[in-house]
Amino acid sequence: xxxxxxxxxxxxxxxxxxxxxxxxxxxxxxxxxxxxxxxxxxxxxxxxxxxxxxxxxxxxxxxxxxxxxxxxxxxxxxxxxxxxxxxxxxxxxxxxxxxxxxxxxxxxxxxxxxxxxxxxxxxxxxxxxxxxxxxxxxxxxxxxxxxxxxxxxxxxxxxxxxxxxxxxxxxxxxxxxxxxxxxxxxxxxxxxxxxxxxxxxxxxxxxxxxxxxxxxxxxxxxxxxxxxxxxxxxxxxxxxxxxxxxxxxxxxxxxxxxxxxxxxxxxxxxxxxxxxxxxxxxxxxxxxxxxxxxxxxxxxxxxxxxxxxxxxxxxxxxxxxxxxxxxxxxxxxxxxxxxxxxxxxxxxxxxxxxxxxxxxxxxxxxxxxxxxxxxxxxxxxxxxxxxxxxxxxxxxxxxxxxxxxxxxxxxxxxxxxxxxxxxxxxxxxxxxxxxxxxxxxxxxxxxx
Amino acid sequence: xxxxxxxxxxxxxxxxxxxxxxxxxxxxxxxxxxxxxxxxxxxxxxxxxxxxxxxxxxxxxxxxxxxxxxxxxxxxxxxxxxxxxxxxxxxxxxxxxxxxxxxxxxxxxxxxxxxxxxxxxxxxxxxxxxxxxxxxxxxxxxxxxxxxxxxx
Numbered sequence: 001x002x003x004x005x006x007x008x009x010x011x012x013x014x015x016x017x018x019x020x021x022x023x024x025x026x027x028x029x030x031x032x033x034x035x036x037x038x039x040x041x042x043x044x045x046x047x048x049x050x051x052x053x054x055x056x057x058x059x060x061x062x063x064x065x066x067x068x069x070x071x072x073x074x075x076x077x078x079x080x081x082x083x084x085x086x087x088x089x090x091x092x093x094x095x096x097x098x099x100x101x102x103x104x105x106x107x108x109x110x111x112x113x114x115x116x117x118x119x120x121x122x123x124x125x126x127x128x129x130x131x132x133x134x135x136x137x138x139x140x141x142x143x144x145x146x147x148x149x150x151x152x153x154x155x156x157x158x159x160x161x162x163x164x165x166x167x168x169x170x171x172x173x174x175x176x177x178x179x180x181x182x183x184x185x186x187x188x189x190x191x192x193x194x195x196x197x198x199x200x201x202x203x204x205x206x207x208x209x210x211x212x213x214x215x216x217x218x219x220x221x222x223x224x225x226x227x228x229x230x231x232x233x234x235x236x237x238x239x240x241x242x243x244x245x246x247x248x249x250x251x252x253x254x255x256x257x258x259x260x261x262x263x264x265x266x267x268x269x270x271x272x273x274x275x276x277x278x279x280x281x282x283x284x285x286x287x288x289x290x291x292x293x294x295x296x297x298x299x300x301x302x303x304x305x306x307x308x309x310x311x312x313x314x315x316x317x318x319x320x321x322x323x324x325x326x327x328x329x330x331x332x333x334x335x336x337x338x339x340x341x342x343x344x345x346x347x348x349x350x351x352x353x354x355x356x357x358x359x360x361x362x363x364x365x366x367x368x369x370x371x372x373x374x375x376x377x378x379x380x381x382x383x384x385x386x387x388x389x390x391x392x393x394x395x396x397x398x399x400x401x402x403x404x405x406x407x408x409x410x411x412x413x414x415x416x417x418x419x420x421x422x423x424x425x426x427x428x429x430x431x432x433x434x435x436x437x438x439x440x441x442x443x444x445x446x447x448x
Numbered sequence: 449x450x451x452x453x454x455x456x457x458x459x460x461x462x463x464x465x466x467x468x469x470x471x472x473x474x475x476x477x478x479x480x481x482x483x484x485x486x487x488x489x490x491x492x493x494x495x496x497x498x499x500x501x502x503x504x505x506x507x508x509x510x511x512x513x514x515x516x517x518x519x520x521x522x523x524x525x526x527x528x529x530x531x532x533x534x535x536x537x538x539x540x541x542x543x544x545x546x547x548x549x550x551x552x553x554x555x556x557x558x559x560x561x562x563x564x565x566x567x568x569x570x571x572x573x574x575x576x577x578x579x580x581x582x583x584x585x586x587x588x589x590x591x592x593x594x595x596x597x598x599x600x
Contacts, residue, residue, distance in 0.1 A: 030450070385486055385511035385575060386455075393451045401486040415487045415509055444451065445460075445512075 010341030013329040014427040020046040020322075021425050032395030035433045040205055040233060040374050040421030041399050042255045045319070049258055052318035056311045064310045065284055065301070079310045082317030083300075086265060089320050089336075090235060090250065091242045096273065098266040098300040099313055103232045104151040106251035106266035107199075109303055110228050111155035113276040114197070115162040120277060128296075130275030133196070133226070138164030141194040143225070145170040145178055145211070146185075146411050147204045150404040152230040152251075156199055165196070170216075172411055176207035176364035180215065187219045195225040202234035202245075206405045206419065207364030208347070208374040210234070217246035226272070232256055236323075237372055237423075238340040248272055258323060258424075259316035262309050273299035280305040326424060339424055343373040346422045346431065350375050353435045359448055360438060363412050376403070376417040379438060381447035384416035390441035391418070396434050454569060455512065458520075458562035463512040468522035472505035476590035481582040483574050488514050492582040494590045499529045504583060511575050513566060518579030520559045530587060536560070537580055544573045 018024050021044045028034050036044060056078060062071035064079045080094075087094045100106040117134035120127050127135075142156045142165050160167045170178055171185030178200075180187045191198070198220035203210045217227040229247040234240055236257030242250065249272070254263035268276075278285055278296050282305040287295040296302045324335040333341050348368045354360050359380040365371045379387050388400035399419045402409045409415060420434055442448035471478075475493035482489045488510030495503040504522050508515070525533040539556045540563070548568040552561040566576045 383511035385488075385513070385572070389454065389569070389572070390451060406487060409487065415489075444455075 010328045010330070010333055010338070011345055011427075012326060012338060012342045012424055014425060017326070017425050020048065022047065024425055028395045028397070029393055032393075033433075035394075035396040035430045037396060037398045037420040037422065037426065037430060037434060039256070039423035039426075040403075040419065042261065043236065043258050043423055044425065045258055045260065045315075046322050048322050049260065049315045049318045053260060053311045053315040056314045061311070063307045066307070075310050078314050079308065082313040085317040085320050087267075089324070090240050090267060092267050093270060095300060096267055096270050098268070098273070098303045099308055100251075100264040100266055100303075101262055101309065102255070102264035103230065103251045103253040104264070106264050107151050107228065107230065108155050109266055109279045110249050110251075110268070111159050112279045114165075115159050116277045116279070118163045126293075127277055128275045130271070131277060134276060136163040136165045136196060139194060140165045140196045141168050141192065142166070143168050143170065143190055143195055143198045143220075145200045146172045147176075147178070147207060147209065147211075147405065147408045148199070148201055149205050149230060149232070150406070151232075152199050152201060152228070153407070156197070166194075168195075170200070172207075172408065175366070176204070176209050178209075178211050178216075180212070187216065191219055191223050191225070193223055195220065195223050197228060198225050199228040199230070201230040201232075202240070202250075203231075203237070203372045203374075204364070204405070204408070205233050205374055206376050206403050206408055206417065208372045208376075209365055210238075210370040210372055212370075214244065214246045217248075221246070233372060233374065236339075237336075237343055239336040242267065254312065254316040254319065257316075258319035260312040263312035263316050265316075266303070268299075270299065273303070276302075278302055278305070282306050284308075323424075342424060343422050344368055346426055346428065347371060347373045347375065349428050350420065350422070350431045350434070353431055354438070357435060357438055357442075359442060363414065363417050373422040374419060375421070376419040378414055378417055379441060379447070382441055382445045384418045386445065387418045387438065387441050390444055391434070391437040394433070394437045394440065396437045398434070453565040454572075456562040456565065458559050459512065459516045462516035462519040462559070466515060466519040468503075468505065468526065469507065469519065470505060471507050472503060475503070475505065476593055477586045479582050479586045479589065481578055481585065483510070483514070483578055485574070486511070488575065488578060490514070490518060490578050490582050492518070492579065492586050494583065494586040496530065496587075496590050496594065499531070501525055501528055501530060501533055501587070504586075506579065506582070508578075510578065511572075513563070513572050513575040514578045517560075517563060517576045518582075520562070521579045521583055524558045524560055525583065530591060533587065534584070537584055540580055541577070543567060544576055 060074040062075040064076045084094045087097045117131045118136045121135040168190045173179040220227045226248045228249040231250045231252040235252040250267040255261040285305040326338050328338040362377045384400040475495045478493045480491045490508030492506040543552050554561045
């Protein structure tokens with residue numbers, strides 16, 4: 001393997017990027033260079049994000065949306081500016097963006113709208129105008145896909161258990177693509193007049209597959225269903241244009257896109273957010289409270305009960321600024337387009353490099369067409385846990401297991417995979433180290 | 449800490465040549481345990497003759513640590529009394545949860561001392577314990593089935 005690589009068009013200046021991430025210069029497990037290939041689980045944070053949080057706490061800290069003093073004003077402004085920055089990233093209206101603790105909570109917020117509206121309707125209790133579309137009857141159908149992360153699967157199973165709705169799913173073909181034309185598990189077979197929700201990932205956290213959300217959304221809308229998109233692996237990695245996507249809801253996490261943990265985002269069409277009953281309730285989300293009952297604030301406040309995570313929101317705003325300021329080394333691309341091009345080149349290199357290792361099989365698309373940078377693989381004769389242990393011993397940090405997508409692993413007949421994910425601070429040297437460590441695992445366990 | 453001290457020869461040998469693997473009849477109790485973080489699973493059966501463990505049969509899939517651990521469990525506990533088996537289990541549990549600070553007693557643990565290195569990798573402790581927790585569950589069910597009196 002050569003150590004020197006010819007420059008590729010569209011790559012980021014990784015040395016400059018890495019200088020912004022102090023954690024990447026530490027060593028691990030006996031002095032090894034840290035090769036961090038687990039950004040799909042959580043990304044590392046640049047200094048500018050840490051500085052933004054520190055600046056908030058050292059200069060402006062107060063409870064947001066409460067009190068009339070100067071600090072409360074500054075804290076509220078900082079929180080709302082972060083909302084505007086993040087909304088602009090995906091082309092959303094600011095008032096359509098709800099802060100949650102993570103994407104899982106964002107997806108639960110939507111799923112609970114259905115079970116809560118259904119329960120209230122059954123008891124004849126007040127609901128916002130337009131809430132009928134969230135009321136489910138036994139036999140109504142919720143559609144997911146077989147490649148969902150548990151966060152976009154289990155909440156819908158729960159809704160079904162609470163309302164009598166039926167869960168159906170779109171299958172996955174052997175290449176790791178949604179099997180939209182399959183006679184039994186395809187779009188036409190699964191969607192129907194009882195379909196009320198179609199929930200799908202934009203990019204599989206295991207396979208890397210980018211799904212044709214637009215096509216699914218058009219089919220869902222044609223039968224009157226709402227479309228919920230898990231964008232945890234897309235918003236951090238590529239330009240996402242809400243209008244082109246055609247979704248009704250989009251959920252993503254801050255910590256996977258250089259932001260702090262403890263902050264996630266739900267985007268929803270305003271007319272839908274307005275007609276949803278509340279999820280978590282308490283302070284800040286009310287309009288009028290009396291002992292006999294309460295009315296609720298308009299979105300997004302309706303869905304932000306309690307003192308919010310202001311410093312984390314500010315940190316996520318700084319992360320978005322950081323991503324948007326990135327430029328490819330050859331100055332041809334900026335922002336998320338530069339991020340996507342960089343990862344595309346790394347993914348192609350990783351797929352080529354792993355293909356050269358006998359006994360290694362990638363689970364997911366073998367080409368880079370409509371494919372993001374999650375590369376999961378099995379090594380014949382070695383369990384993923386053991387692969388991960390040998391990689392870790394050499395400083396290569398990957399994810400092993402089912403990556404919270406157990407049914408998908410079952411679909412491919414494997415219990416666990418080893419997953420490498422790439423981000424703005426990774427380069428081809430990291431992939432060389434990954435491949436060398438995989439070969440070492442094979443020799444350690446005597447399978448090559 | 450290095451790989452060789454984690455993956456001791458004994459462990460790799462049990463992994464590649466598991467003892468007592470495969471589900472057998474008769475059995476007094478059967479359990480199915482999973483490790484939800486990685487999807488490893490194990491079905492384990494226990495057969496008793498009075499106070500003696502006459503068979504532990506198992507099948508499953510998982511990493512080298514979890515599979516080797518089940519194999520060592522079989523070798524250590526079959527033929528022992530239930531109380532000895534549970535004492536060995538307690539010693540193994542203490543070793544695994546000791547974060548590398550517990551000095552293992554080879555007289556009690558036998559080949560299971562080879563797992564001492566696992567205790568330094570918290571993420572792998574659950575792998576090593578999968579079979580032992582399954583056995584503990586199964587034997588308590590088997591003992592309960594043999595003594596039908598319901599506890600007050």
